[in-house]
Amino acid sequence: MMKTGDLAKIANISLRTLRYYDKIGLLKPSQIAPNGYRQYNEEDLIRLQKILLLKKLGFSLEEIEGMLLEKDPSWIDSLKEQIGLVDQKIQYFQLLKETIRKTIEIVERNGMSVEKTVQLLEIISKDDQLVEQYKNSKNLHVRIRLHHLYSTNPIDWFSWLKEQIDFSKGYRILELGVGNGDLWIEPKVDLRNREIFLSDISEGMLEDAKKRLSDDFSFMQIDAQNIPFKKDFFDLVIANHVLFYLNDLSKGLNEIYRVLKKGGVFYASSYSKSHMKEITDLAKEFDSRIQLSQNVLPDVFGKENGEKLLGSFFSQVERKDYNDTLVIDQAKPIVDYIISCHGNQNEILSGHIREFYQFVEDKIKAQGAITVTKEACLFIAKK
Incomplete structure (x- = not known):
C-alpha cells in the first residue's frame, strides 16, 4: 500500500x-x-x-471519469486503446514537423506567404480535432455495441438492412454517413465492376471505415447538404440514420435527388419517437434536466413523418419497419450509451457519474433487467 x-x-x-x-x-x-x-x-x-x-491527450476530467467507469478494466485492453490515441498524436506531430520544415525552406527563399501561413494554422488546429474525432468514433462504437450485445431480434439491424437494399442494379453507389463501415462488412453485393463511394462529414469516422474495409471502396469527406457530384450520377444513395442530423434537411434531400439517376433509389433509415424511450426516461428520472439530444431527432426526420418529407421530392416512397427489444442486465453499457449521446448529459452528470452508475445498478437489481423498445424503419424512395 x-x-x-x-x-x-x-x-x-x-x-x-x-x-x-x-x-x-x-x-x-x-x-x-x-x-x-x-x-x-x-x-x-x-x-x-x-x-x-x-x-x-486533451480529455477533460469529466470525460475521463466516464471513460474509467468500468469496475474491472482489462489493463491490456486499456494500454492498447492508449496506443491508438498516441499513434494519432504522433502522426499529427510528424505532419506538423514536416510542414514547419517546408515553411522554413520557403521563407528562406521567398519570405513568408499568406498561403503558407494559412496552411500552417490549419494543421495546428488539427490537434484539437484529434480528441474530438476519437470521441465521435468511440461514441458510435458504444451505441452500436449496446445493440449487438442485448438485442432479442435474431436478425441484427445491419443484416436486415442489407436484405432490404436491392444492390442488383446499383453500379454507382453513394453512402452518406458511413460511420465505421458496418454496412460493408461482408457485403451482399459483388464489388467487381461497381463504383462505391463511402462518405462521412467526420474525418475521424472516415479513417475508421478505411481501416476496416478494403480498397474496393472510394472514401470521401462529404457534407450531405453539398454533394460534390454531377446531376444524375448514382444508381443508389444510402443514408443510414443520417438525415435527422442535417442542419437543412430540404437542402440535403434536394442534393440527394439531384445526384440520383432517373429511376435511382434512395434508402434512408430512421426511428420512431418511442425508440429507446426507456433509456431517455431512465436518465430523466435521475435528473429531469438531462436531454440526450439537442433536438428530438424523429421530429426532424422519423418514422412518423419521413414518408411525407420524402414524398415532396420522390415519386414513390415505401416504408419497412424493423422492431426489436433490448434486454439489458448490466449497468455499464447503459451508462456508456447515455454518456455517448449528443445532449447535455455529460455537463449535468459531471461529478455524479458514479452516483448515476449506482442508480442504474439499483434499477437493474430491482427489475432483473431493463427492457428497451427499438422501433427503427427504412424508407425506400424512387426517383
Whole structure:
C-alpha cells in the first residue's frame, strides 16, 4: 500500500492534484487507515496512469471519469486503446514537423506567404480535432455495441438492412454517413465492376471505415447538404440514420435527388419517437434536466413523418419497419450509451457519474433487467 505522498512521488504529480482527484471522486484511495491516512494500491496506480495519459491527450476530467467507469478494466485492453490515441498524436506531430520544415525552406527563399501561413494554422488546429474525432468514433462504437450485445431480434439491424437494399442494379453507389463501415462488412453485393463511394462529414469516422474495409471502396469527406457530384450520377444513395442530423434537411434531400439517376433509389433509415424511450426516461428520472439530444431527432426526420418529407421530392416512397427489444442486465453499457449521446448529459452528470452508475445498478437489481423498445424503419424512395 502507498500513502498519498508516496503515490504523488511515483506519478510525479503534486499532492494538491492527488487530493483534488480524491475530492471529485476520480481517484479514491482503496482504504483509509484508522489514523486517517489515505492508502492506495497497485490498481489505483494503474488508474492514475490512465488518468494522466488521457489528460495529456486533451480529455477533460469529466470525460475521463466516464471513460474509467468500468469496475474491472482489462489493463491490456486499456494500454492498447492508449496506443491508438498516441499513434494519432504522433502522426499529427510528424505532419506538423514536416510542414514547419517546408515553411522554413520557403521563407528562406521567398519570405513568408499568406498561403503558407494559412496552411500552417490549419494543421495546428488539427490537434484539437484529434480528441474530438476519437470521441465521435468511440461514441458510435458504444451505441452500436449496446445493440449487438442485448438485442432479442435474431436478425441484427445491419443484416436486415442489407436484405432490404436491392444492390442488383446499383453500379454507382453513394453512402452518406458511413460511420465505421458496418454496412460493408461482408457485403451482399459483388464489388467487381461497381463504383462505391463511402462518405462521412467526420474525418475521424472516415479513417475508421478505411481501416476496416478494403480498397474496393472510394472514401470521401462529404457534407450531405453539398454533394460534390454531377446531376444524375448514382444508381443508389444510402443514408443510414443520417438525415435527422442535417442542419437543412430540404437542402440535403434536394442534393440527394439531384445526384440520383432517373429511376435511382434512395434508402434512408430512421426511428420512431418511442425508440429507446426507456433509456431517455431512465436518465430523466435521475435528473429531469438531462436531454440526450439537442433536438428530438424523429421530429426532424422519423418514422412518423419521413414518408411525407420524402414524398415532396420522390415519386414513390415505401416504408419497412424493423422492431426489436433490448434486454439489458448490466449497468455499464447503459451508462456508456447515455454518456455517448449528443445532449447535455455529460455537463449535468459531471461529478455524479458514479452516483448515476449506482442508480442504474439499483434499477437493474430491482427489475432483473431493463427492457428497451427499438422501433427503427427504412424508407425506400424512387426517383
